[in-house]
Amino acid sequence: MTNAVSLTALEKVYQGSATPALDRVSLNVPVGTIYGLLGPNGAGKTTTIGICTTRVRATGGEAVVAGYSVREHPTAVRRIIGVAAQALTLDRSCTVRENIYFHCRYFGIGRHAARERTDELLERFRIADRASAMPMALSGGLAQRVQLARAIAHRPDVLFLDEPTAGLDPQSRLALWDLVRSLKADGITVVLTTHYMEEADQLCDRLAIIDHGRLLAEGTPAQLKSEAGGAAAIDLALSGERAEARNALRAIEGVQEIQDTERGLRILVTPERSGVPRVVAAVAPFGLTDLRVVDPSLETVFIALTGRDLRE
């Protein structure tokens, strides 16, 4: 088995919704990788994870996790996956230690082994000093660490993390990245969702860019960046006539694409041939009020694919 997760034309239409949350998505997650699903909120990332973790029923297509069809063998799938949800789903009536210990017990691990495993994880995730704390008393970063410890307590082969670093301060985020990398080193395949470009770029071995339930691109971060032609994006805020500004920009060498934005125009340019000054000179007569240059990165890949900024 070379793929930890394999999706074929996966589709989900929620009841009462006209548009599909997931529209025929196909992708493969190779064993042993950190795989990122990148996209803005509402792109279909959480639905994808929900289907893979047996919590959401697909309305079409097929999802296979660690060789088991999610539809036909949900119990077998649950045995070999670990899940850390985006929201804090720690058991609020139980302490940190109990959260991990009882998780082991739910997976059929005996009392003695469960106690040992809990102690081991409390140490490894550096939460031993908060073992008796109740979840509500934890900071976001700490709570996320407990969730991660709990998610791998039964030694899963595939770990699903939904927005693991959303809302964390930069320091906690880096600490969590290190933990995720150490899990990969243990041989766990990690599938995570994110809307942070940096996280996708630095943490993930492969990425799937998803928007409006569709898979737009798939590959390693380096592949994706080179496929987009190494373009930089320049955001222009304009107060004047956009059509004329467009014409002026089209004449500049290296401009690949011009998109409308709320505040004005966005152009994708080949950076080495076209300097920012030339662009500024071209649009200055049309009421240029602000300008932002995004260097060639996953962010420009995303902009090129969707016509949108992840932050929008």
Place this chain on the structure above:
Amino acid sequence: MSKRPPNLFASILGLWSRDAAVLRREGLPFFLRVVANPLLTVFVFTYVLPRSGQQIPVAAGVTSFATVLVPGLVAVAMMFTAISAVALPLSIELGATREIEDRVLAPNPLATVPFAKICFGAFQGILSGALVFPILLILPATEVTVRVASWPMLVTMLLLASWTGAALGLFLGTAIRPQQIGLMFAIVLTPMVFLGCVYYPWASLSAIPWLQKVVLMNPLVYMAEGLRIALTPDVPHMSPLATILMLLLLAMTLSALGVRGFIRRVVD
């Protein structure tokens, strides 16, 4: 990829241990919740009212009103505890916090968690019945005549009544949002108690025929009547078979509805 074979029973034991740990931590509030109602009821009906000259008449052959109260209040305690034990936490766990997720993602059939909840809720129901029973025997200011007329009937009733209560709790817990819990007490539980043949045997309702028929929807009626058969056979009561069959039917129906509601809430 070799993995430990699934062990359903070990997993259920884990779910029960978790509930037991939480119950231990909440021991005192649990005790107070269980005993407050019977203490006050006994105080008012067997001490305050008789002392102030408002004796409640009872049927011929029945020693005292306190005797009528024993099975009724044991039934109320069991039902209330079993319902609350399942419905209150479940409503929150299924709500915004989604705390139930970790248990649902254990490698078991989805009905496992609701099954374990019903069992543990029923256990708490029986526990509260056992706590309340001595209070009802010792504290009333008037004489109480209670004897176990039939052990098999008593055991059957304890099991069926607590199961029915817990199953109703599962059904309500999956159907009701946390904000509506107050409403659940007002429009479901309170009427059940007052129209549940707790303070009067079902036979005495023959004076009000329409009401005697309407209350047959109420599971508490069968719990109270069944316990009357087992504990206070001198008080008029229903036939044993009727109480057993009706509770069995209600418990199975509510369990099925509750499990279905649970699965609907946890899988999109």
